[in-house]
Amino acid sequence: MPNVELLNITETADSNISNKKAENKKEKIKVDKLNAFFGNVKALNNISLNFSENTVTAIIGPSGCGKSTLLRCINRMHEEVSGTYEGIISLDDENIKDNDPVWLRRKIGMIFQKPNPFPTMSIMDNVTAGLRLNGIRNRSKLKEIAEQSLKQAFLWDEVKDILRQPGIALSGGQQQRLCIARTLAVSPEVILMDEPASALDPLSTNKIEELIFELKKSYTVIIVTHNMQQAARVSDYTAFMYLGELVEYNKTANIFTNPSNKRTEEYVTGRFG
Amino acid sequence: MNNLMHYKWRKTKNIIMASLCFISAIVAIVPLFIILFYTISQGISSINWAFFTQMPKPAGETGGGMANALAGTGILILIASCFGLPVGIFSGLYLSENEGSIYAKSIKFLVEVLNGVPSIVIGVFAYVVFVIPMKHFSAIAGGFALGILMMPLITGTTLEMISLIPHSYREAALGLGIPRWKTTLFVIFPAALKGILTGILLSIARVAGETAPLLFTALGNRFWSTQLDQPIASLTVFIYDYSKAPFDDWNRQAWAAALVLIVLIMIINIIFRFVTREKYA
Numbered sequence: 028m029p030n031v032e033l034l035n036i037t038e039t040a041d042s043n044i045s046n047k048k049a050e051n052k053k054e055k056i057k058v059d060k061l062n063a064f065f066g067n068v069k070a071l072n073n074i075s076l077n078f079s080e081n082t083v084t085a086i087i088g089p090s091g092c093g094k095s096t097l098l099r100c101i102n103r104m105h106e107e108v109s110g111t112y113e114g115i116i117s118l119d120d121e122n123i124k125d126n127d128p129v130w131l132r133r134k135i136g137m138i139f140q141k142p143n144p145f146p147t148m149s150i151m152d153n154v155t156a157g158l159r160l161n162g163i164r165n166r167s168k169l170k171e172i173a174e175q176s177l178k179q180a181f182l183w184d185e186v187k188d189i190l191r192q193p194g195i196a197l198s199g200g201q202q203q204r205l206c207i208a209r210t211l212a213v214s215p216e217v218i219l220m221d222e223p224a225s226a227l228d229p230l231s232t233n234k235i236e237e238l239i240f241e242l243k244k245s246y247t248v249i250i251v252t253h254n255m256q257q258a259a260r261v262s263d264y265t266a267f268m269y270l271g272e273l274v275e276y277n278k279t280a281n282i283f284t285n286p287s288n289k290r291t292e293e294y295v296t297g298r299f300g
Numbered sequence: 301m302n303n304l305m306h307y308k309w310r311k312t313k314n315i316i317m318a319s320l321c322f323i324s325a326i327v328a329i330v331p332l333f334i335i336l337f338y339t340i341s342q343g344i345s346s347i348n349w350a351f352f353t354q355m356p357k358p359a360g361e362t363g364g365g366m367a368n369a370l371a372g373t374g375i376l377i378l379i380a381s382c383f384g385l386p387v388g389i390f391s392g393l394y395l396s397e398n399e400g401s402i403y404a405k406s407i408k409f410l411v412e413v414l415n416g417v418p419s420i421v422i423g424v425f426a427y428v429v430f431v432i433p434m435k436h437f438s439a440i441a442g443g444f445a446l447g448i449l450m451m452p453l454i455t456g457t458t459l460e461m462i463s464l465i466p467h468s469y470r471e472a473a474l475g476l477g478i479p480r481w482k483t484t485l486f487v488i489f490p491a492a493l494k495g496i497l498t499g500i501l502l503s504i505a506r507v508a509g510e511t512a513p514l515l516f517t518a519l520g521n522r523f524w525s526t527q528l529d530q531p532i533a534s535l536t537v538f539i540y541d542y543s544k545a546p547f548d549d550w551n552r553q554a555w556a557a558a559l560v561l562i563v564l565i566m567i568i569n570i571i572f573r574f575v576t577r578e579k580y581a
Contacts, residue, residue, distance in 0.1 A: 104471060109400075133477030143468040147490040157476035160486055206472070213476055 052079040055217060055247045056101060061114035063096050063105060070096045071112070072271045078217075078264075083239055083248040085262035085279065087255060089294070093271040094251045098219050101249070102135040103128040118217070133161075136210035140222040142202035144194030144209070150186050153194040153205055157213035172212050180208035181238055200231025207238065218242060220250040224257065236261050255295055259283050267291045336562070343559035346552045356522050362549045366557055368524045372439070372533035373508060375526060376518060379443020380507055384450030385500065391451075392458025392496075397484060399463070408459070415452035422448050423513030431517060439525075439532035442518025446507040453506065457499025461492040498572050505568040509561060511536035535561045 056078040063071035071093045078084050086094040099105040100112050103123060116123050123131050144153045152159070154173040163169060173190075177183040182204040186197070194205055203223060210218060220239070224232040239261045242248055252258050258265050258279065265282040267275045267290075275282060275291045286292040293299050350365050357364030391411070398404040423445050430441035465488050473483040489496075514520070520537040521530070535557055542554035 102475065104475065107471065107474060128474075129477050129479050131477075132475055137471075137475035139468055139472060139475075141468060143466070143472045145469060145472070145487055145491070147487075147493075156473070156487070157478060160473075160476075160478045160482045209472075209476065 052081055054078070055080040055119065056249075057115075057117045057120070058097070058101070059115045059117075061097070061100060061112060061116060063093070063100050063110060063112040065108075065110050070110070070271055071100070074114075074268075074273045076266060076273060076276050078247055078249055080247050081243055081245070082263040083243045083250060083261050084264040084266065085258035086249065086251045086266045086268060087253075087258050087294070088268035088274075089299070090253075091270075092268040094266075094268050095221055097268070098137075098221055098249060098251050101217075102132050102137055102219055104132075104137065133157075133213050134215055135217040135219060136213065136215035138203070138207055138210060138218065138220040138223045141226050142199055142206050144197070144202050144205050146193070146195050148194055149191050150194050150197070150205060151190040154208050154212050156209060161213075173208075176208040176212040177205075179211050179241070180204045181234060181241075182208055198231075200227050200234060203227060203231065203235060204238065207235075215246065217247045217249070220248065222251055222253060225253055232257070255283075255297075267294060269294070339555060339559045339562060342552070343555035343557075346556035347559065351553070351556055355524060359545075359547065359550075364553075366533075366535070366538050366553065366560075368521065369533040369535045369538040369557065370560075371524075371526065372518070372521065373535045375439055375528075375532060376443050376446055376514070376534055377504055377508060379440060379528070380446035380450050381500075381504070383444060383447035384454060384503070387447075388451045388454025388503075389458050389496065392455045392462065393484060393489070395455065395459045396462040396488075397480075411452045411455050414448075415456065418512075419445075419449055419510050420512035423515065423517055426513065426517045434529065437517060437519035437531040439518055439528045439530065442514045442532065442534070443528075445513035445517045446510060449507050449510060449513065450503045453503035454496075454499060457502075458492070458496050461495030461499065462488060464495065465491045494575060498575050501568050501572045501575070505565045505572075508568075509536060509565060511540050515540070535564075 054077040058077065059075050061071055061074040062069060074097060086097060088094050096105060096110070099110075101116055101123070105112060106128070118131070118134060144150075145156060148156060151170075151173055154176055155163075155169045158169060158172060174183060174187075177186060182201060185201060186205075194202065197205060203226075207218075207223075223239075224235045227235065236257065239248055239250065243263075250258075250262065262279045265277065265279040266273055267282060267286075267288070269290055275286060275288045277287075281287075282291060283295050286295060290299075350363065352365060352370065353367050354363070354365035355368055356366065391407070395404050395408050395411075426441045426445035426448070430444055431437055434441070469491060470483055470488060473487040474480065478487070514534050514537050518534055518537070519531040520541060521533040525532055539554050539557045539561070542550040542557065545551065545554075
C-alpha cells in the first residue's frame with residue numbers, strides 16, 4: 028500500500044519536470060570508489076555516485092548503513108572524529124583533499140540532526156557567526172546578510188523583532204531554521220543535511236521541507252533521512268544504502284515506484300529497516 | 301507466617317541502614333559546626349574596625365590589627381592568579397582539544413599527580429626556585445607556590461567544563477568553515493566560561509587557606525609591604541604566628557583572623573553556588 032501513496036506524491040508534474048532538467052545539470056560532487064573507516068572498522072564500501080547541481084538528493088537506508096558517514100566524508104567532517112577514507116571525492120572536479128578543510132566547509136555547509144545554535148550567542152550573532160569569525164567586521168554588511176539569510180530560511184518574520192535574544196530561546200523548529208540561515212550566511216554552494224527534521228514536529232518538518240524545495244534553486248542539496256515519505260517529497264534523486272554499500276541510485280520516482288533491486292523494494296515498502 | 305517474619309526483618313534492616321547513613325551524615329558535618337562555633341566564640345570579640353585597618357602592634361602592646369595580612373593575602377592571590385590562571389586554562393584547552401592523544405593522556409595524568417602533591421612540597425620547590433637565587437623571601441615566591449597549587453585545579457575544571465559542551469557545537473562551527481582555534485576560543489570556551497569561572501573561584505578559596513607553602517616563601521611580614529620582591533604578610537601565616545605566641549592578646553587575634561579567613565572562603569563558596577545555580581536554572 029505505501030507504494031501507491033508514494034506514487035501519488037512523486038508523480039506530480041512539478042517533480043517530473045525537475046527530474047528531466049536534472050539530466051542536463053552539471054555534476055557538482057563526484058564520489059569515486061569511496062571506502063571510509065573508523066579505525067579498522069569499514070563503514071563505507073566502494074561507493075561511487077555523483078550529485079548534480081541544483082538538485083536535491085536523498086540518501087536513505089536503515090540505521091548504521093553509513094549514510095551519515097557518506098555525508099560527513101563530503102565536507103571532511105568524518106576526519107574530525109578520527110575517521111579516514113580512501114577514494115576520491117571531488118567538488119567541481121577538484122579533489123576535496125587538495126584544499127584546506129576550512130575552505131571546503133565554506134563551500135559545503137552542513138545542517139545537523141539536532142538543532143545546534145551557539146548557546147552564548149543571540150539570534151543575530153548566530154546567523155553571522157560564520158562571517159564574523161572569518162573576519163568580516165562591517166556591521167551594516169553583516170546585518171544585510173543576516174536579514175537576507177533569515178528571509179531565505181523563512182524565519183525573518185518570526186524573529187525580526189527579537190534579533191538580540193539568545194538563539195536557544197527559540198522553538199526547536201525555529202532553531203533548525205536558524206541553523207539553516209547560519210549556514211546560508213556564509214554562501215555555500217552545497218548544503219548537506221543530516222536528518223534535519225527528525226527531531227522536529229510535523230509542522231516544523233513541513234516548513235523545513237518547503238525550505239529545501241526553495242533551496243535547490245540556488246544550491247545543491249544532499250539530505251540524509253530516515254523518513255521515506257520525506258525523501259519522496261523533497262528529492263529528485265534517491266540513493267539507497269545498506270550495510271555500507273550503495274544498493275541503488277536513481278531518480279526518486281524510480282526508486283519508490285519501480286526499484287530495480289529487491290532490497291530497495293523491501294526497504295521502501297517498509298518490509299525491513 | 302514465615303512471609304511476615306521475613307517482611308519484618310527486611311524492614312528492620314532497612315531502618316538500621318538508613319539510620320547508619322543518617323548518623324554518618326551528621327558526623328560528617330558536626331566538625332564543621334564545632335569549628336564554626338569555636339572560631340566565632342573565640343574570635344568575634346577581637347573583631348572590630350581597627351582589626352581590619354591597623355597594623356600589628358609590637359609584642360606586649362594590646363590591640364592593633366592585620367591590615368597588612370589582608371592586603372598580603374590579596375596580593376599573593378593576585379600573583380598566583382597571574383601565573384596559575386592562564387597556564388591552567390590554556391593547558392585545559394590543550395587537553396580538551398587533543399583528548400585521546402598519548403601526549404594529552406600523559407599530561408592529564410601528570411596534572412592529576414601534581415594536584416596530589418602536598419602543598420609543603422610545592423613550597424619547598426618555590427623556595428629552591430625563587431628564594432635561594434634571590435637570597436631572601438618574597439611575595440613572588442609565595443605567589444608562585446600558590447599559583448602551582450592553583451594550576452592543576454584550573455586545568456581540571458577547564459577540561460571538565462569543556463567536555464560538558466556537546467560536540468555538536470564544535471561540529472556546527474567547523475561546518476561553517478570556522479578555523480579550529482577560533483572555534484575553540486570563540487564558540488566552545490564562552491559556552492564553558494561560567495563553569496570555568498566557578499572553578500577559578502573554588503581554586504582561589506583553596507589557595508587562600510594555604511599556610512605551609514607560604515612559610516618558607518612569602519615568610520610573613522609584621523610591617524606594611526606591597527613590594528613583590530620582599531617578604532609579605534598573609535592571613536594564614538598571621539594565624540600560625542599569632543596562635544603559637546605566648547601572649548593572650550595575640551592568641552585572640554589569631555582566632556579573629558581565622559574567623560575572617562573562614563568567612564572569606566565561605567563568601568567565595570556562596571558566590572560559587574550562586575553562579576552554578578544560575579547555570580542550571
